[in-house]
Amino acid sequence: MAGNNKLTEEKIFEAATEEFVDKGMDGARMQDIATRAGINKALLHYYFRTKDHLFDAVFEMIARKIMKRFSPVFDENFSFEDKIRFFFREHISFLQENPKLPGFILNEINRNPARIKKLLSSVDFENIWNTFYKQHKEDLLKYNISKETMPQLMISIAAMSVFPFAARGIIEGALMKSGIEFNDFMEERKKFAAEFVISAISK
Amino acid sequence: MAGNNKLTEEKIFEAATEEFVDKGMDGARMQDIATRAGINKALLHYYFRTKDHLFDAVFEMIARKIMKRFSPVFDENFSFEDKIRFFFREHISFLQENPKLPGFILNEINRNPARIKKLLSSVDFENIWNTFYKQHKEDLLKYNISKETMPQLMISIAAMSVFPFAARGIIEGALMKSGIEFNDFMEERKKFAAEFVISAISK
DNA sequence: CGTAAATTTGACCATATGGTTAAACTAATA
DNA sequence: TATTAGTTTAACCATATGGTCAAATTTACG
Numbered sequence: 001m002a003g004n005n006k007l008t009e010e011k012i013f014e015a016a017t018e019e020f021v022d023k024g025m026d027g028a029r030m031q032d033i034a035t036r037a038g039i040n041k042a043l044l045h046y047y048f049r050t051k052d053h054l055f056d057a058v059f060e061m062i063a064r065k066i067m068k069r070f071s072p073v074f075d076e077n078f079s080f081e082d083k084i085r086f087f088f089r090e091h092i093s094f095l096q097e098n099p100k101l102p103g104f105i106l107n108e109i110n111r112n113p114a115r116i117k118k119l120l121s122s123v124d125f126e127n128i129w130n131t132f133y134k135q136h137k138e139d140l141l142k143y144n145i146s147k148e149t150m151p152q153l154m155i156s157i158a159a160m161s162v163f164p165f166a167a168r169g170i171i172e173g174a175l176m177k178s179g180i181e182f183n184d185f186m187e188e189r190k191k192f193a194a195e196f197v198i199s200a201i202s203k
Numbered sequence: 204m205a206g207n208n209k210l211t212e213e214k215i216f217e218a219a220t221e222e223f224v225d226k227g228m229d230g231a232r233m234q235d236i237a238t239r240a241g242i243n244k245a246l247l248h249y250y251f252r253t254k255d256h257l258f259d260a261v262f263e264m265i266a267r268k269i270m271k272r273f274s275p276v277f278d279e280n281f282s283f284e285d286k287i288r289f290f291f292r293e294h295i296s297f298l299q300e301n302p303k304l305p306g307f308i309l310n311e312i313n314r315n316p317a318r319i320k321k322l323l324s325s326v327d328f329e330n331i332w333n334t335f336y337k338q339h340k341e342d343l344l345k346y347n348i349s350k351e352t353m354p355q356l357m358i359s360i361a362a363m364s365v366f367p368f369a370a371r372g373i374i375e376g377a378l379m380k381s382g383i384e385f386n387d388f389m390e391e392r393k394k395f396a397a398e399f400v401i402s403a404i405s406k
Numbered sequence: 407c408g409t410a411a412a413t414t415t416g417a418c419c420a421t422a423t424g425g426t427t428a429a430a431c432t433a434a435t436a
Numbered sequence: 437t438a439t440t441a442g443t444t445t446a447a448c449c450a451t452a453t454g455g456t457c458a459a460a461t462t463t464a465c466g
Binding site for chain 4: 029
Binding site for chain 1: 226227229230303306307309310312313314316319320322323326328329332350352354355358359361362363365366367369370371372373374376377378380381383388391392395396399400402403404405406
């Protein structure tokens with residue numbers, strides 16, 4: 001029973017993850033989640049009580065997954081340039097495996113800003129900057145990157161990997177018209193974006 | 204009466220625009236639109252028939268507005284570099300006036316890709332590239348930008364201005380923690396992004 | 407094996423939602 | 437001014453939606 005219990009709960013969780021990522025909180029339907037999980041709709045409430053609770057659980061799992069994937073950027077012992085390359089390679093690879101995540105996360109950011117505010121309250125940006133600064137003092141000086149310009153750089157880096165997936169519906173169509181396949185484009189982007197950024201800061 | 208007719212229809216359209224941009228198609232409610240417009244809900248159906256029709260009308264108006272604002276990039280007689288500067292200045296200014304648009308558009312791209320496909324069917328990318336190439340042949344050669352790398356560059360440019368607004372909910376909070384105000388940050392970004400891109404292609 | 411606990415089912419519930427309808431009201435016209 | 441055309445209202449409708457509930461079924465345990 002414990003085994004079966006876990007199975008039903010997991011089935012629900014997986015189906016809910018897919019349905020929420022596809023359609024967002026507003027567009028997802030409990031009946032559709034149940035159908036997707038192959039279970040009776042009442043079980044959603046038995047295991048997770050409400051749609052909100054189910055969504056919260058899914059969102060937190062996703063947030064954790066993302067954090068876990070990218071924390072190495074701040075720990076790895078390699079150069080600043082190689083960290084930029086690492087980030088693009090890893091980030092785009094991750095998004096290739098989860099292409100609908102940017103759309104989902106951005107939609108949720110706009111739909112429910114309070115959720116994000118809460119998420120941020122546990123992040124110590126000062127400490128992150130200090131750690132990063134200690135690791136890369138010389139490179140930061142060399143590239144003329146101050147604590148003030150760092151946010152502009154970080155957001156540009158994030159933008160360049162996330163945006164194509166978030167806007168995939170329009171970008172994919174536009175690329176097709178030029179005979180370019182989206183996945184090839186993103187594969188190529190791992191290198192293009194890294195070299196673009198490194199070139200930009202190497203003025 | 205004709206004057207009053209126009210007024211009611213306009214009131215609905217404006218309220219619907221705000222409500223759809225705030226909440227998207229899935230999150231917006233006809234009753235809320237009516238409340239926002241200060242009219243009886245049945246009038247939404249009298250003037251626009253269905254929620255879908257109302258949404259279509261709003262979306263088309265927004266798409267037209269965006270196209271109109273940025274077509275000058277392809278017409279103006281100034282240098283390639285100045286076009287990049289012009290684009291960032293205009294684009295970010297536009298988004299500062301309409302900060303919720305990126306979130307709305309990206310959400311709709313993901314919610315209803317067919318709509319975007321239809322929008323794209325009327326765009327002649329080949330012609331746009333040819334026109335652009337004719338205007339900037341020397342600059343494109345100078346910066347080593349081929350027809351193949353152009354999409355990567357264009358998408359990077361779009362990403363760098365759109366993404367901060369689309370992810371405003373998280374970026375604003377993160378910046379606040381560093382004592383930076385979002386609007387100041389975006390004002391500064393007009394220059395930062397342009398010089399970043401020009402520097403990147405000037406390898 | 408019988409009993410208790412846990413899980414599942416299917417019918418039902420209360421409210422929300424997009425939409426309809428006919429009467430009332432207002433504006434236009436002869 | 438009476439009639440017609442257009443607009444607005446408020447009640448209503450049909451279905452969707454998230455959730456409830458009690459009976460049935462399955463699992464666990466002594």
